[in-house]
Amino acid sequence: MPSDMDNDQKSGGVAAVERAFAILNAFRATDTSLTLNEIALRTGMYKSTILRLIASLVHEHCIVRLDDGSYQLGSMLLHWGGLYQAALRLDDHVPPMLRRLVQETEEGASFFTREGNLRVCLFRVDSPRSVRDHIRTGDLLPLDRGAAGRVLQAFDRMLVPPDEFPRQPYIFTVGEREPDIAAIAAPVFGPQRSLRGALAISGPSVRFAPELLPAMTNALLKAASDLTRRLGGDATPFERWEREGGATPR
Template structure:
């Protein structure tokens, strides 16, 4: 009987945590606060259950009850976000995504950031194929040529106003940086829409055919979306692009 009670208590504890997460997840971009009815509608939970869970969240400073009776996310979430950002290092996350891209596309994968009027390759995983694009970590390349360079120019708020960003978070170039090289790149965002870098694949132009570009583009978009989410950015722009038929990319 004691074992049964312990299992029941653990199950109840897990359910309580899941309810708390459901309430926190109810908040969306642009929400300043939500009332009880809105929380109930978005979570599918009874109002009485929400009130009990919210009381615990308020005690832990994860939510705040405003004077008008609505609820707002609390300061503890900002504190946790700060701890996460302080511990976040690109080299803990980027290489794994590059290896995944190489495995899926067969082409070399790179991560670039802007350095003045140039772009620098911070991370690189080579293609296993003998004929490939030869880029090394630390290489400096033009900012105005090549898919990754264009991404760093077109999606950097310091260079381009957001209203002038390309419609899709993806740029494909063939023979631009070098006559026999093709590339596909997408931006990687951090918190507040900051541009963290450009994720790219590159290789011989002959392998960037009209038949292969759509599937390779999907791989790049998915990796950029997942890495953006991992770095605390908003991946919604990628979700929309990934949903587009490959032939439209």
């Protein structure tokens, strides 16, 4: 059985790690560097504690001390990011998210990527209902018809400047690809705001009634936001929409 001293050391070690992460998390996308005072204000820690931890972070190349005394994030974070991206596989993350969406909405859920002037269904989980939208993994569908296709066009920074993206982080369509079929789709982003794909739920339009759309849209946006984070992307567009109390589709 570990002694009290062992427990104290472990507790202290965990606390030190958490404080080190707090220092790293103090940096934001718009920061080129931070002063010791700015880090103290953002973390709420004493400067003496920060300096002690930063010494270890500098040694491990997680933080760099500049000539003017301020601090930047170090190259080790880029190295870790590269390892993460190399190990990242869509099939580890997308299917569980689709299953969650189907469970929450009882509609079919799909994940599409662009392939030339078409879109391909990479992953699909069917609705448990007997009357449903019939899409299969590997299906090639029009890019200019249907919610997922429109998302792949509207949120691709290679086609549209990010400041011209639609204000709402989803697109709702009825009867564009097939009569009486409705769909809601949202973008899924990766690093550097790259578009990894479109997450969509679809089914008979009668089940996408106005009173049901808010819950369905919220479930989709939550899934798209979670998947974006898992793939190393920035979920800010979804968080901003939620803060602003965004309207649901009509």
